Amino acid sequence: MNKRRVDVNVHEGKLIGIVEECVYGGNYIAFRGIPYAKPPVGELRFKDPVLPKPWSGSKDASKYGNNAVQMDKFSRQIIGNEDCLYLNVYTTNIDPEKKQPVMVWVHGGGFYIGSGDATSFGPDYIVKKEVVLVTLNYRLGVLGFLNLYDKVATGNQGLKDVVMALQWIQKNISNFGGDPRNVTIFGESAGAAIVHYLAISPVAEGLFHKAISQSGAATNPWAFTEREPPSTNKGFQLAEKLGKATTDAKVAYEFLKKIDVKKLIQTQEQDLLTVEEHQQFLLPFSPSMDNESSNPFFPKPIKTLINRGVKVPFIVGYTNAEGILFIGSDAFDLSTKEALKRVDSDFKSAILPRVLSKLPEIPITVEELRSIYFGDKAVSEETLKNYADFFSDEAFYPGLIEVVDIQIQSGHSSTYLYNLSYENEACPTRKIMNIRLPGVGHGEDLFYFFYPHMMKDLGFVPPESDSEQYKVINRCVQMWTDFAKTGNPTPTITDLIPVKWEPLKTGDTYNYLNIDAELRMKTFRKEEQRWNWKNMKMKL
Structure with a gap:
């Protein structure tokens, strides 16, 4: 049976979404695999995201975009694609009498696994409450968080991906029936820490109006990487594991930029952390101070930003036995x-x-x-x-x-x-x-x-x-x-x-x-x- 299609125009061109059935009855419209930034490949690997190019004609938005490259936790195979900066919009009505609130989900996964698609995050429950739901992918692991403390690789690429998705939402969400003046960001685990980071960074100011952090925050010990010398910096260690021992950021960057992406992630996952580090659930890459960036996500020391507090309405909480x-x-x-x-x-x-x-x-x-x-x-x-x-x-x-x-x-x-x-x-x-x-x-x-x-x-x-x-x-x-x-x-x-x-x-x-x-x-x-x-x- 052919599913009904629905058209929406965004700044970059026309999208054709698809009508799906909710698990408890009724329908919603899904617009999947919408590019919110240029593919971060080639010269854009390890760089801040760049605005997407417009397209001509209609773009099929019935299928999900690629997941970020990662090791599947069950099969232990490398999955996903470097070209991964896509978001999904779900709504029950693209032309409501009154624009609907927007909820933007940031998935967790230790900054190195996960995706925003419906495999784990189906919209069935949320859209029934007259809310537009957006889920998204961002770069993970070394591709999203490599920081060599040099302008060639300044860290926090994955955080800036989410900022660019929020900017896309501000420009386009009203065409899906959403209210760009009433956006709530929410996430769990590493996604909750990202929500907290967004809520304290001037870079994201004005892009959302409420925040929810479930089981994670910037203040958790796993959520931030302190600046380290090249000998213990995971980026330099990764280059060494792959055959290039150096303390020169430009040399390490040029080397890592050309490594096959599957090999890059395989080495990150299998060879970068010691057995003891794996047992302690230490993360290979996470957010860090990015002073060398021309547009730093953290323009002031992290403690200074955290201590200012979250200025929008905020829900924070946890499960009773996280461990x-x-x-x-x-x-x-x-x-x-x-x-x-x-x-x-x-x-x-x-x-x-x-x-x-x-x-x-x-x-x-x-x-x-x-x-x-x-x-x-x-x-x-x-x-x-x-x-x-x-x-x-x-x-x-x-x-x-x-x-x-x-x-x-x-x-x-x-x-x-x-x-x-x-x-x-x-x-x-x-x-x-x-x-x-x-x-x-x-x-x-x-x-x-x-x-x-x-x-x-x-x-x-x-x-x-x-x-x-x-x-x-x-x-x-x-x-x-x-x-x-x-x-x-x-x-x-x-x-x-x-x-x-x-x-x-x-x-x-x-x-x-x-x-x-x-x-x-x-x-x-x-x-x-x-x-x-x-x-x-x-x-x-």
Whole structure:
């Protein structure tokens, strides 16, 4: 059966989108694979994005554009294409009486994997709430974040890709029925950190009006690369692994620019990080200071920008057991006693010393820190949850609460905090990643905002419309889209949303929305939290 086509004109030419069926009935219009920048290939590799060229005639927008080059986490094959700067627009009505709010999704994946297409991020739930949804791809890994601290490669190419996508949205989204004066950016994990970066950088000012960071922020230890000498700079190390040992940025750049892209990413993934770095989930490339750029994403020191706070209405939050995705799943092979013994040894000899070396102001020993989580026990099958707790506390919670503290101290009153604690054994993330520990792990929240189209291929059935899961999905999507419309996630109390989500207040308690089978406002004190050893207010 031929699907209905829909035309839209944008600055660069005419697009022909396609009408698709929503998973719970009704239709939406999809415009896929829209180029928002020139392909970043050849001389444009490692460079800031460049405006796209217009086209003549009509462009088929029924298929997704290429994903960014990356190693597929399941097949371990290199997939994607350097020519990857495409976005997708979904709407139910290109000519509404009143222009609709726009939500722009920035995918996560540690700055080195992922894409914005409907395999993971189907628009079915969000577009039903009269919102235009945009998803996008940006450059990943070395192609998106190579910084040689020289004007030949200044870093943050992937961040600037997202800025160019937001500029494209400002110019074109009204032709899809969207309101360019009411744009909300949202993302999860590395995507949430990118959202936070966009919200503090002058480069992106005025391109959006609200922000949501789910399980990630610029203040998380994995989200930023400090300036390093050539001997430890991952870009120079990558050139050396590929056969060019040099400390000259121009030589390294010219060499890396000509390497076959699959070889470049294969080496980044397989040879760049040590076994210990892989075990610590260290990232090969991430955002960094780009002072050498003629148009720096961070024109002031990162701490200065972070401490100014997010000036637009802002939702920030986390799942209640972020670390179980990494420690208690197939992401981390701990299937044998030998593997657990090795991790126990590395934990004492490498991981804890590394954590403490980055926190020199904290007067705590390796043994004292270990004792907080394990007492006198070893890392074993029995204590995996303890290890996952440590990982959550090191990698996520304190950094997210630091953002919250800055929001409170700088008087930005429209900041909302949440904790997603709805445990759901049927969550596709749990099944696909084989998560074996209790709690809600990193990334499980995505299922409550998007319908992943890969569910069809993997044999997952969408939740029944009278189920508890469906109710949680409907609630989450309602609050996020209400926030996009009004800047308030609970503008009216209804049967579906019977609780008012209060913004953060000043004082020594933190008020947050607990998202479970039932919604409830709760509070906590920082000094009572397990992760608070970083602030040393707890008694050791």
